[in-house]
Amino acid sequence: MLATALALAGCHASDAATPAQAQASAPAAGDLPVGNSGAAMPGPGTCKLGTRDGQPLPDPSCTPGAVNPAVRQETIKDTICQAGWTKTVRPPTSKTNTMNAASARSYNLEPGAKSEYDHLVSLELGGAPDDPRNLWVEPGTIPNPKDAVENKLHAAVCSGLIQLAPAQKAIAGNWVTAFDTVGLRVASGKVCLRDKSTTCVNGHRGDEDGN
Template identity: 70%
Template structure:
């Protein structure tokens, strides 16, 4: 999700503009689930895979110039998994989401300043063969609001297209599902790292408008919450 501390003049330049649009999922009922204890288990297709998400380390080297390639899935851009597999904040776990990712304003406490990330931003742009001509953003694959690593190059990529973009909406709804107790934090993290374009299905969710429901139990739902951490 976009990081206000990483964007020069609100955007990074990149060749190609992708079409907007948010993933559409099957309808579900609107009964509201509350609390921070996850009601659903991890998606069978991703169970255990969260162990593959590394703990964030800001000293991880940025990939070399031209070594990363943007991909496409379901008509949307995705990062090179060899360069940007995702990484998580080791200080965030399921037990403390009420005082971290689900607490209003929390992402502001972990977002690195531009002064710290300028050189990394430039190196990542070179790694992804950034070209002038169109807008994009320097993006956390696992967003800060889902406990993504703030300044690990493995969790950062250059996402082409307009700002805000369809990935932002996916991340917001995953956060709603985590903070309402529909799914565990690790399920959301693994799903967004695997592919943000299929994250709802991978996390066992169905979305209809602003309502997020469990696919296995469509009566367990949460309506979207807009807060000051959306778009992080």
């Protein structure tokens, strides 16, 4: 059952990567993989949900996150910081519906359970649009707590509070602790630097449909 899956406290290491997976992920040490729509989908039942502070986390061996190579620090003003840009890269539902069903089988989730087919590194943070390594079936209702984290990180990146790459790595590594990882705190709807409490930006909703 879904409730049982959510109760799992740890993440499970899946079987060894297939040749397709290995070929699709050759980043420098510490970097996220570059998006590849041909990356292999994990096999049925090979992925396990984890939890942190009662929130679901993807299995890092199945869903490590991946990034869009067109989105870099020097291009953010023309990409993720442009209103509506994510609509130009969002894959069609005809593709993601099929991927969603396969990903649910990978995570051994019950068909029809409430969930969002989520980009771990959101499109508004330059996540890869259609790489299986950046997509997982996030249990729960929509919107969910991760959406707010994505939007606030987007605001911090586009305002210049933090750089893009650390935000991407933080949300891919553990979205629940991402603010702490990049040195941010959130108070009264504002996102501020933890060591400079007066350096803040309003935590706006982010790019429309930017998950």
